[in-house]
Every structure is written in C-alpha cells, then in structure tokens.
Amino acid sequence: MRYLIIGNSAAGLNGAEAIRELDTDGEVTIVSEEDYPPYSRCLIPYFMEGKVSEDDMLYRPSDYYQAHSFRIMLGRRVVKVDTSKMEAQLEDGERLMYDRLLLATGGSPKIPDTTGMDKEGVLGFRTTRDLHAILRALKDTRNAAVLGGGCIGLMAACGLRAKGAEVLVVIRSPHLLSQVADAEAGEMFRRRFEENGVRVISGASVDEVRGDARVAQIHLDNGEQLECQLIVVGKGVAPNVTFLEGSGVAVNRGVVVDENLQTNIPEIYAAGDVAETTDVVTGEKAVNAIWPCAAEQGRIAGANMAGQARTYVGSMRMNSAEFFGLPLISIGVTKPPSDEYQVLSRRQETRNTYRKVVLKQNKIVGLVMVGEIENAGVYRALIQKKADISSVKDRLLDRNFGYPDILPLVAGDRQRFSEPEWRHSLISYRR
Numbered sequence: 001m002r003y004l005i006i007g008n009s010a011a012g013l014n015g016a017e018a019i020r021e022l023d024t025d026g027e028v029t030i031v032s033e034e035d036y037p038p039y040s041r042c043l044i045p046y047f048m049e050g051k052v053s054e055d056d057m058l059y060r061p062s063d064y065y066q067a068h069s070f071r072i073m074l075g076r077r078v079v080k081v082d083t084s085k086m087e088a089q090l091e092d093g094e095r096l097m098y099d100r101l102l103l104a105t106g107g108s109p110k111i112p113d114t115t116g117m118d119k120e121g122v123l124g125f126r127t128t129r130d131l132h133a134i135l136r137a138l139k140d141t142r143n144a145a146v147l148g149g150g151c152i153g154l155m156a157a158c159g160l161r162a163k164g165a166e167v168l169v170v171i172r173s174p175h176l177l178s179q180v181a182d183a184e185a186g187e188m189f190r191r192r193f194e195e196n197g198v199r200v201i202s203g204a205s206v207d208e209v210r211g212d213a214r215v216a217q218i219h220l221d222n223g224e225q226l227e228c229q230l231i232v233v234g235k236g237v238a239p240n241v242t243f244l245e246g247s248g249v250a251v252n253r254g255v256v257v258d259e260n261l262q263t264n265i266p267e268i269y270a271a272g273d274v275a276e277t278t279d280v281v282t283g284e285k286a287v288n289a290i291w292p293c294a295a296e297q298g299r300i301a302g303a304n305m306a307g308q309a310r311t312y313v314g315s316m317r318m319n320s321a322e323f324f325g326l327p328l329i330s331i332g333v334t335k336p337p338s339d340e341y342q343v344l345s346r347r348q349e350t351r352n353t354y355r356k357v358v359l360k361q362n363k364i365v366g367l368v369m370v371g372e373i374e375n376a377g378v379y380r381a382l383i384q385k386k387a388d389i390s391s392v393k394d395r396l397l398d399r400n401f402g403y404p405d406i407l408p409l410v411a412g413d414r415q416r417f418s419e420p421e422w423r424h425s426l427i428s429y430r431r
Helices: 008-024 041-050 128-140 149-162 184-197 293-306 374-386 390-395 403-413 419-429
Strands: 002-006 027-032 070-074 076-083 087-090 096-098 102-103 107-109 142-148 166-170 198-201 208-212 215-221 226-228 232-233 235-238 268-270 274-279 318-323 326-332 340-348 353-360 363-370
Touching: 002 008, 008 027, 008 076, 008 102, 008 293, 008 390, 041 128, 070 353, 076 293, 096 208, 102 293, 128 149, 128 232, 142 149, 149 166, 149 184, 149 232, 149 318, 184 198, 184 318, 184 326, 184 353, 184 363, 268 293, 326 374, 363 419, 374 403, 390 403
Parallel strands: 002 027, 002 102, 027 070, 102 268, 142 166, 142 232, 166 198
Antiparallel strands: 076 087, 087 096, 107 235, 208 215, 215 226, 318 326, 326 363, 340 353, 353 363
16 A cells, blocks of 8 residues: 655654554655654744754654654655546656545645735744744844734744844734634733833734845834834744645645545545644634644544544644743633623733633633633533533632542543543643
C-alpha cells in the first residue's frame, strides 16, 4: 500500500504514525513545502520572546523519519492532485502515486488586499520562515505594527515588544480578541498591553502601506499616518486548498470530510487546519484550527487509511494564550447570539480575574477564563459530555470549582472524562 501525506506538522505526522502502527510494510511518503524539521507552531511566540530555544520547538527527534521508515520530501510543494490517476504533482513536475492520500496542508496567514501590502517588511507569523524573517527585520526596526487583535496577532505583539520594538496593534473590531472572547476580557487585555507599552487602535484598518521597497509608514482609514518599518499580519489563517482546484475534492471553508475524516473521494482523507469538521458545541461545520484537534484528527484519519475503522466525534473551538503574564482560555460560544442563552460571569478586580460561563438549556456551551485558568479542563469535560449542570449551577463560578463538584455528572463515563485527561487537555491548550 502506498500512503502519501501532504503536510509535516501535527495532523500529518500523527497520521503517519497511526498508519505505521497498523501497517508495518506500507510505503509512507511525507511531502512538505517547508524545508525544516517538524516543529510545534504553538511555540513560535515563546521562542520569539526568548522563553524557549529553537531546539525546544522541535516536535520529533532528528532520527524520526528513519526510525519509522518514512520517506520524507522537505521543501517540495504539491501543486495539483489528479484523482483519476491517483497522483500528486510537485512544483518541479515530479509525480507521486498513491493508494491512500492524507491532506494535512494546514493554513496560511490571511494577507489583506491593501495597497502596498506587497512591500518588504510585511510578514505573517505562522512558520519558522516567518519567524526568522521577523528577527532579521527587527535589526533595523524602531516601530512595528501588528494587524489583528486575535491570539496570533497579540502573541506577535508580545514578541516584538520583548525584542525592544515600539509596537502598535491595529484592529477593525471594537475590542481585542473579538473572535474568541467578549468585550470584558478584551478590555482587560487592552489595559495589560497598554501597561506594557503597546498602543492599541480599535475600529480602524490600514488602507495603504507606504514606502519605497520597504515599509516606512501605514495610513489608517481614520486619517492617522504612523511610522513603521515592520508589519506583522495576524488576521487569522485560511486553509491551504488552492492545489485542489479541478481535483473534484469537495471544498467549502476547508476540505469537507465525514465522521471518518474521509473526503468525497474514497481514497482521500483530510485532517488538521485544512479540514472542515463538525463543531461539537454548535453542531455546525467549522475549521477549528488548533493543535490538539489536528493531532487527534491525524491519528483517526491515519487509522482509517490503514483499515481500522475509527470515528471522529468532532472538534471544539478552543483558544489558549498568555499575554504579558495574563493567561486566557476560551472555549465554544463566548458571545451568545440570542436570548436562548444564559450568561453567568464574575470579575474580581483585585485579583485581575474574570470567569464567564455560557449556558443553553442548562448545558455549558461556552467559557471564558482570564487570570486563573487552572480548572478549565473540568468545564471542557462538561461541554463535551453535554452534561446537565442544574445541580452545580450555583457553584460554576466558584474559584475552586473542580473535579469533585462534577463527579456525579460524569460517573457513567469516567473512562472518557477522567481527571488525567482534563489535565492533559489543559496542557495542550498552553503549548
């Protein structure tokens, strides 16, 4: 059996490992556009801030491919998939045949279609290539601008500030973290950023990037003109699917898959940031681009490719970050769209903490935690279980709400929702 995996990160590698566990003789080829050993993207911001080394970012050891008898092709880009011939074409014309194909191509930063955005000094913040380009640019940068107030953009802002740059964050939305948290949490983080010397401009966008070959200024649609020599774009990512045009593989927001992570083409599977799966909270199709989901999807897709039937329950929107020492975790629905939802919240100014739980029909469907996040895994378990929390509703916001409080609610499913799993989930968030 010939297995071809496009992608060399969490989804691709976990898929390859699942295949090898079940098929010790199959030919497994991994193709990656990046010319770099496997690494954890989650740790890029921490490397930039000097909290981890580049070696710490490595996701697998140097002898990984050889030890598993994987064929690796780094620095090679797939430009086309021909499903009728069951082959993938590389940019240099080489063709790779497959019997089973795993699409694990991840996503790329969304670069706005703004005048001047193609100048030198405009960079994303997703790959080691981006990271090293930023570090080189910082050598002659006084002022840096970050476009986007989500987790990616704010992590970049922390890193730039740690390197000594004067940093400006520009966001179109009214508050920071508008896609993953609410206005209360957003305001807490605005204050934290401003206390650390980062200016935040909300309700504005860059309408022109000015300069010669390299960025020199940005012009905002509110009339402000600001000096900067570096722009980091952190406005989210889009699934890498352009190479699938004309292939017949169904694509919506991402590659459409079923509960086995199989596409509409029987021999082709997808996993990770490129795959559109069912969100277990909303029941809707979504691309939940987070590391733990990618790893789990990769393992399930790989097992199915090798003949072991496995089902993927679905993904969950989860975000975790720490900005200037203030941690955040958000899960599921954080800004209820209607009065069908009930919101419980508590903010403690003296502790600089905030906790918000979103309920629907006495089930938790969303969570925001700022400051004290130690028991986030407990809430996550309740969300996944879709447990009726009526009996503990009056204690949900307690600082010490934890495993003992919900034991009766998960007693019938303790193997799946054991305390060690919750702790592991929390660690995964903060990688």
